Amino acid sequence: MALAAAGAGVLLLCAGAGLALNAGAVDRTAGLTLVFGAAALAVGGVLDPGAFRALAQTRRGRFATLAVLVSALTIGILGLLNLVAARSVQAIDLTRAGYYTLAPQSVLAAKRLDSDLTITGFFRPDQQASKRTATGLIQLYQQQTPHIQLRFADPDQDPALAQQLGVDIAGDLVLRYKAKPPVILTLASQSEADVTGALLRLQSNRSPLVCWAQGDGERDLLDRQSQTGYAQAQDVLKQRGYRLQTLLLSQQTAVPADCEVVAIVGPTSGLTAPAQAALNQYLGQGGKLLLAYAPWQGEAVTASLNSPLKDLGVGFSGGLVVEGDSSRQAANDRTVAAVFNYGDSPISKGLAGHTVLFPHSSSVSGQAAAGVDSVDVVQSSSSSYLVAQPRASADLDRKDSDQAGPLTLMKTLEVKRTADRKTRVVLVGTPDIAENLALTTQGTFNRDLFLAGFDWLSEQEEVIAVASKPSQAQALPITQQDLYVNAFVTLLLVPALLAGLGVAVYVRRRR
Structure with a gap:
């Protein structure tokens, strides 16, 4: 009973530390998890302090202790790698058409920006799917330069701004760069080719007459x-x-x-x-x-x-x-x-x-x-x-x-x-x-x-911008609940299963 309480305490402490690192601060959830972990560890020590001394004095105890330490180290390394991966913007695009990779022309156009480019998206609440698609594309450009600023507005809630920028229809993206006239991309013209073409036009000093x-x-x-x-x-x-x-x-x-x-x-x-x-x-x-x-x-x-x-x-x-x-x-x-x-x-x-x-x-x-x-x-x-x-x-x-x-x-x-x-x-x-x-x-x-x-x-x-990419299926939206489930599985469920397996092996060896 004491070992189980102590094991649960160590598990909760690790989970609390992971939650704190992932959030970048000790929020309420991480704090409560750390408190419960420390309490469980203390309860284990109070219930049977001799059990902890036996772990260090007997051969079987030392072996079990080493197994627990190795397991904890493995879990810690996996958790650290998961945390680094979650915070990193690096990605591997395995799609055939390169949906999540900018073409070389697009990368060059983004890196040539020498002043802030402000992109304002005008989307209504019922246009969340289009908003997510536009955000995902613009974020690829933001990875290439710190000069791209993305913001959103509801044209119904802020009609003055929409009128000022020449937006007539919800779903437009407005690109503003230096003192150039803004470029408006309609909802049907927001592919990589369109955005890159707009960047190149804003960087150019020409406006040819046809x-x-x-x-x-x-x-x-x-x-x-x-x-x-x-x-x-x-x-x-x-x-x-x-x-x-x-x-x-x-x-x-x-x-x-x-x-x-x-x-x-x-x-x-x-x-x-x-x-x-x-x-x-x-x-x-x-x-x-x-x-x-x-x-x-x-x-x-x-x-x-x-x-x-x-x-x-x-x-x-x-x-x-x-x-x-x-x-x-x-x-x-x-x-x-x-x-x-x-x-x-x-x-x-x-x-x-x-x-x-x-x-x-x-x-x-x-x-x-x-x-x-x-x-x-x-x-x-x-x-x-x-x-x-x-x-x-x-x-x-x-x-x-x-x-x-x-x-x-x-x-x-x-x-x-x-x-x-x-x-x-x-x-x-x-x-x-x-x-x-x-x-x-x-x-x-x-x-x-x-x-x-x-x-x-x-x-x-x-x-001459990169050619448009073929149509693709809609990206799978990730809700806040999905993030909670992912955190529960990676930070609590998987470590708990590993710890339970370790305890089971230890108890079996003591028999």
Whole structure:
């Protein structure tokens, strides 16, 4: 009885010390545990003081004492290792996609911060899951630098702060750095790629101007209602620090000098002769152009768009690409190519193995002229073919007249004009690549490729962020009760079982 009381006392003392170390102070729970442990040890000594002397005088007693000491030492070492592990931020990421490890670009972006970056998350009480996800991601960045401060606010409880920072919807993250305009990441744009892109933009002194062509049937940046609108694209471009203004290209005799990138996405009418001449002059002086064109728009429209590209040696075929390989089709639709292999270009950095959809695409044809560096960023499979003239969807089976694949769906061109000026062009076979539907489709990386194209055109290769990671299952939330259970098992139950085993061995040996 005395030995059992003493053993329980030693166990309680060890548990109390562990609780105190884990809490960083002797709180009420640790204090009571230590008091009870000391009391149990004292009771054991009072009940049978001779038993303690026998432990040191007899051979069996000395052996038992040594066994108890070794067991206590083992338990102490295990407890210490558990405590160190619990307090350490070091971790091993065993997930295939590296969900809990920052990409090298992200680590570098965090370490380059030379002033405090304040991140404010606006989450309602019913958005705890999203809040935990955002916290986990930001903590990975905080492990790389002491300059990142994370705080949270309820937009309903603090509407003045939300309005001051430009937050309209709960779930936004607002990043503020130095005197730069704050960057707002919506709930749908809070991946590692988004955060790293925001850091790089805040560290950059540039805010490139994109002149978005309108007036010839191009996609509308303000259209949020239809699937084919480009309002989502406008949002992600602004989040990346781009400025946008519309450009009535057919009314221009020259492209404005402040247009750092001209974007012509989905025109359905031909460019006027003055507009063609303006684009040709713009490119000849080192301009940057993104041109996305749909199939079957008519020979006259296709010819007007290819006119400014003649000196580069390439143009659009105007036909429809049909993907014959079922493994490269999206939803068994052979007019929607699912691409996951890419050419060697800064635009496709980090996208290998990730799927980008090219719905209803035309192809880029021709051979780049001498002195023009070109890269076929995206190609269809060898089983694909080109349907030159419009046909019914039920009549898209391959015919002898159809051009065989592989066919180029996205191409980059670069020409050095002077020592500090070069022309850059991105040709995309479909304007659907960044429409509202494409940018909100789960599991695709259209947004990454779309943004990387603008980053390359604006000569900002260094800010092409890491590609988004595939969707993952929700992290398992750990409640305070779970922490209590873990503490009970590791600090009390396991040591108690070991101590009980030791006592049982000792009693058996005495018989």
